[in-house]
Amino acid sequence: MPNPPREVSVQPVRLAVVGHTNTGKTSLIRTLLRDDRFGEIDDAAGTTRHVESSAIYAGNVAVLNLFDTPGFEDSSALLQTLEALEKTIQAKAPAELLREFIARAADYPEFAQETKVLRQALNSDVLLYIIDVREPLLGKYRDEVEILSKAGKPIIPVFNFIAGHSDALVRWREQMAHFNLHAALEFDTVAFDFEAEKRLYQKLQSLHEKRYDALQALIDYRQEVWENLLHAAAQRIFRLLAEVACYRREVGGKGGIADADVAAMQDFVRNAEQHALRDLLAIFAFTQLDVDLQQLPVRDGQWELDIFSPRAMKVFGLNAGATALKGAAVGAGIDLMTGGLSLGAASLLGAALGAGWATARRYEQELKAAWRGNKWLCIDDNTLSLLYLRQRQLLQTLTQRGHAARNTLQLTGNATDHTLPKRWSKLITVLRQNPDWQQAASSDPEYQQLQTQVVDWLSHQEKRSPD
Amino acid sequence: MTISDFDKRVLIEQVRAIEAGQVLADDTAGLSEEIPAHSDFDARLWQRAQRLAERNALWPELGRAAVLSRRVTTITLIVAVLSGALATGYAVNAGQAINIYWLLLVLLGFNLLSMLLWLVGISMNLEGLIEGVFAKLASWLPSQLQTESNVGTRADRAWLTCHFSGKPGKWQISTMVHQLWLAYMLAGLTVLVLVLMARQYDFVWGTTLLSDTAFVKLTEVLGTPLHALGLTTPTPQQVAETRIGALQTLTAAHRYAWAQFLLGALLCFGIVPRLLLWCWAVLMRGLARRRFALDHYLPYYIGLRQQLLPLAGHGRIVDADTAPPAAAATPAIDPVPHQLPAAAHWVSVELGDDIHWPPTFVGAGNDLGQIVDRDSQMRIQQRLQTDNDPLLAVAVAAARSPDRGVQRTIADLIADSAQAWLVLLHSREQGAISTTRLAAWYRLAEACKVPADHVISMSVD
Numbered sequence: 001m002p003n004p005p006r007e008v009s010v011q012p013v014r015l016a017v018v019g020h021t022n023t024g025k026t027s028l029i030r031t032l033l034r035d036d037r038f039g040e041i042d043d044a045a046g047t048t049r050h051v052e053s054s055a056i057y058a059g060n061v062a063v064l065n066l067f068d069t070p071g072f073e074d075s076s077a078l079l080q081t082l083e084a085l086e087k088t089i090q091a092k093a094p095a096e097l098l099r100e101f102i103a104r105a106a107d108y109p110e111f112a113q114e115t116k117v118l119r120q121a122l123n124s125d126v127l128l129y130i131i132d133v134r135e136p137l138l139g140k141y142r143d144e145v146e147i148l149s150k151a152g153k154p155i156i157p158v159f160n161f162i163a164g165h166s167d168a169l170v171r172w173r174e175q176m177a178h179f180n181l182h183a184a185l186e187f188d189t190v191a192f193d194f195e196a197e198k199r200l201y202q203k204l205q206s207l208h209e210k211r212y213d214a215l216q217a218l219i220d221y222r223q224e225v226w227e228n229l230l231h232a233a234a235q236r237i238f239r240l241l242a243e244v245a246c247y248r249r250e251v252g253g254k255g256g257i258a259d260a261d262v263a264a265m266q267d268f269v270r271n272a273e274q275h276a277l278r279d280l281l282a283i284f285a286f287t288q289l290d291v292d293l294q295q296l297p298v299r300d301g302q303w304e305l306d307i308f309s310p311r312a313m314k315v316f317g318l319n320a321g322a323t324a325l326k327g328a329a330v331g332a333g334i335d336l337m338t339g340g341l342s343l344g345a346a347s348l349l350g351a352a353l354g355a356g357w358a359t360a361r362r363y364e365q366e367l368k369a370a371w372r373g374n375k376w377l378c379i380d381d382n383t384l385s386l387l388y389l390r391q392r393q394l395l396q397t398l399t400q401r402g403h404a405a406r407n408t409l410q411l412t413g414n415a416t417d418h419t420l421p422k423r424w425s426k427l428i429t430v431l432r433q434n435p436d437w438q439q440a441a442s443s444d445p446e447y448q449q450l451q452t453q454v455v456d457w458l459s460h461q462e463k464r465s466p467d
Numbered sequence: 468m469t470i471s472d473f474d475k476r477v478l479i480e481q482v483r484a485i486e487a488g489q490v491l492a493d494d495t496a497g498l499s500e501e502i503p504a505h506s507d508f509d510a511r512l513w514q515r516a517q518r519l520a521e522r523n524a525l526w527p528e529l530g531r532a533a534v535l536s537r538r539v540t541t542i543t544l545i546v547a548v549l550s551g552a553l554a555t556g557y558a559v560n561a562g563q564a565i566n567i568y569w570l571l572l573v574l575l576g577f578n579l580l581s582m583l584l585w586l587v588g589i590s591m592n593l594e595g596l597i598e599g600v601f602a603k604l605a606s607w608l609p610s611q612l613q614t615e616s617n618v619g620t621r622a623d624r625a626w627l628t629c630h631f632s633g634k635p636g637k638w639q640i641s642t643m644v645h646q647l648w649l650a651y652m653l654a655g656l657t658v659l660v661l662v663l664m665a666r667q668y669d670f671v672w673g674t675t676l677l678s679d680t681a682f683v684k685l686t687e688v689l690g691t692p693l694h695a696l697g698l699t700t701p702t703p704q705q706v707a708e709t710r711i712g713a714l715q716t717l718t719a720a721h722r723y724a725w726a727q728f729l730l731g732a733l734l735c736f737g738i739v740p741r742l743l744l745w746c747w748a749v750l751m752r753g754l755a756r757r758r759f760a761l762d763h764y765l766p767y768y769i770g771l772r773q774q775l776l777p778l779a780g781h782g783r784i785v786d787a788d789t790a791p792p793a794a795a796a797t798p799a800i801d802p803v804p805h806q807l808p809a810a811a812h813w814v815s816v817e818l819g820d821d822i823h824w825p826p827t828f829v830g831a832g833n834d835l836g837q838i839v840d841r842d843s844q845m846r847i848q849q850r851l852q853t854d855n856d857p858l859l860a861v862a863v864a865a866a867r868s869p870d871r872g873v874q875r876t877i878a879d880l881i882a883d884s885a886q887a888w889l890v891l892l893h894s895r896e897q898g899a900i901s902t903t904r905l906a907a908w909y910r911l912a913e914a915c916k917v918p919a920d921h922v923i924s925m926s927v928d
Contacts, residue, residue: 139840443633
């Protein structure tokens, strides 16, 4: 886990987020802040009517100051007014014209919102100009850029809502190039990915040499925090797997397996998965609103599709016919081959020395059950595979979203691959041989090693998954 | 008293265990002001744990396990001392003649065996073994601690897990084992010195299976380090003479040499190695405790990190909205399809790419064009001025959100018209238009003085 970099704080870079009304300025800030309580969002013009600031920290150091501004609504008239004003006062520099306009703001009550934007633009280091690429290329947008460029501050156009609008994106890029704004950025607040955020900070680095180190610290810090979230989620998924795979229930040997035993086992799996779901949503700070927006198959903190329903199996390409026992399988009992091998030579020696308490304990209950002629019920392979695939897909969805996006977007297609990792069955075998790990995580090197392996699978999956 | 980082982390883990079972009164919001700006996550967690312990009066529960463990340690040490003293006392109480190798076996043999086992365990890194031992020990704990789940037992269990599992646990158990054997042997040594001072013993040895020379050799080998330390050890002749039945009476020289050999062997082969191992274990335990880290990847800590070390500050309004609150929302009336006078001129405002202009129902003669920027507006405005009191239909895309600029444009357009209509165009592929969007257009019509029944809806499909 990263600890805050201990460096002398410098003045944070002031970043004004500007643009036409209803283009997602506040959404972008929420995503950057990872705070869905910032500002107010609505699908209507003029939702934000004030300038609101918030700082972004790298640990304890404020690196960026973001300013959310009201949207431009009537830039054409504003530009006309500025042109008229320019003739009367003969300002030497464009910024001076803006300052003069702001000084006479009382004369132009209709531009109260635009005045706030201009005032903030003059008081900022960089302007992020947010563009909804779904919009047509209207004159008012060109007027906005022309007005903003008078502030004499670097402008970074940010293309929002790009998912599925690649043609529009090309048109907008050309449009911005007319204004010599080539260093544009694609940042979708709906289908957010961390790389885009990183590119934003890198652009700022190139514009602000002096703050290069502070911005780099921010990039590194956010990278670490992001990777930590991934790691935490992957570790939680491993914990779920261990809980479920290590589960065993002693059942009477005669007369088959009672329904009550199967039901108890199924409830255990459902509960375990629900707890994991709650934790995973919490790790990524997912609210109910986010769950709805991302169209997660989750309702009231529970999976919509029961894990033991044949449809759930089918969704992930598993063969439902094989689950004759509804998720239950009779345990293999003592398996000295895999159990012994998984223990490793050291533990074998320990056991041979007659001091292997752990080994003895591991088989103690099993021996007792065998003595009584009972069997072990454990969770079957299909259920475990489904559990893993489901969590993997959930993780993928959780890592690809923006905070507080208003527009829903289908991100979880059915085209995801349902292949299990190569050493999956070995993992399950080893877990099943260690019922001790069911209660809590263990500091046993073998447990740790398996955990590392699963975390590795999941984070690898994340890194290569398409954005 | 300064508290070590390890103890701080154990306390944080204890609080975590307590919080897993119940919600504690927490005021993290007030905490942020108390914490020095440059403290790291662990320091913040420590502050929070302390605060929670204070507010919820948890200190007695949090400290219970440590107190209990100290007591248990003291009791086992006493037991070790007693058993060391008793075993020695018993071994030398047999009579005037002491079997020297039997005594050595009592004092050192089991110690040596246990040391060997421990060495194998440590060198092979048998954490499972250590954990297994701990699990066995834990199963002897009061059953109430194992099954009950209240604040106290959860705190105790967390304390035990931190101290007795993983690397710190391995070395903690090692330290305790060495400590007990040290106590056992030191007690034995003390008793031995006392009885040897107060009483006179003859040292003898005997064997049934081994040859006599083997014992002479053994004594020589064991005596080498003692000799190097300047202790008197029995000469081969003295060894041979102390065999049971070899001599009738042993001299003081015999006794002195054997007594020195006995005490020296106890020190050299029992106490000193244990002492060294104990020091090593204490060092390693310190190291393991220093390296003991909280698992920050647990959802619990991820959540706390977001609270205690936020990525961003809270929003602060720097330029407030001074405009009067917006007028109450105009209720939207469903616009009805409507017939416009055939002579009406058509102009569209910011239609966007989804609606093709002109639609089929607009004749080429009536089409004034589209407004997309200032130039096109100026051009159309000029054309309108040439007409006297025209009938004007302003087409907009119903799906788009109206802004002040659109409102001003429409107001400018219809300023000189005799009659004006606001036509909300929509295409089927855009789907239904939300009521809030319709309401926004009605508000715009109202602001532009277009009567509500002049707001009409038309499909371009």
